[in-house]
Amino acid sequence: MSDTIGFLLNDTARLFRRAFNARTRDSGITALQWRLLIYLRRHEGIRQGPLAELIEVEPITLSRMIDRLEEAGLVERRADPSDRRAWLLYLAPGADELLTAMRATTDALNAEATEGLSAAERDQLAALVERVRANLSRRECLKEEEAA
Amino acid sequence: MSDTIGFLLNDTARLFRRAFNARTRDSGITALQWRLLIYLRRHEGIRQGPLAELIEVEPITLSRMIDRLEEAGLVERRADPSDRRAWLLYLAPGADELLTAMRATTDALNAEATEGLSAAERDQLAALVERVRANLSRRECLKEEEAA
DNA sequence: GCGATATAATAGCAATTGCTACTAACTGCA
């Protein structure tokens, strides 16, 4: 059936992305780029490879995303002193401002999405989804171990 | 913050798609194509435009997806007797078999994803996500009315 | 130290998607 939790989650996530992109079209960055910046803020100084893994795109895709974000003045590549093949990634000054400015938008979107849910229900929802994510994430790791 | 329900839902949905695509790579169809077939099964005889709206892609994108599925023997285009511009879409014989065969895979995936959740928790999760989807879906409609 | 293997990042090519513009056909109103 299509009324599975997987189908439903995907459907809802799509609506989120849609709404997000519609509201941030002016800012010039997409949901995926925003995701990249959010992760980068938490892991400044990370290399391209691990960041690609975090946001789950191929390294070459991340490389080109960084090209664009660098050109837009949102990300900086700095040479890794311990490995001349690698780059270390940092948020450029513009990025913090942008993320802060977008914060209001994302907060509003999340509020709209959970309208009518009590605080307890929101917590419950987050906790349940988190458990599903953990299950899927664990499966992913198991699969990689099998492959190895 | 990134610990919002929107972020979390997207993250989880991505893991679902990833797992889905990994398991159905042999079958030759993607998660998006599967989604199309699921909707089409529920709405046989639908035109391309409305189906594009259902699965939330542009009409031209759907047109090309149908091209490929038609070539793969999974979908049929039949002329609409009441409008010579339009096509009516139907599942081809191969599609039902394929969907039935994939059923086991999607069931297993959903079971793994909700492992450790009680039946009550699963229902609760589905109900909460459904409410979020309804909120976002409603917003979408409101926006269109504003635009009109 | 030196050659073989592994790793970080990137270039070429093919596939997919969406924006815009277009054709064909339908609808409404004079």
Next chain:
DNA sequence: TGCAGTTAGTAGCAATTGCTATTATATCGC
């Protein structure tokens, strides 16, 4: 009937993504 405006679907072009191969550098074993 006949013309203006709308609608269904598709083609051209540009942007994005991923697979494969490639370059530069690092690391391991001798």
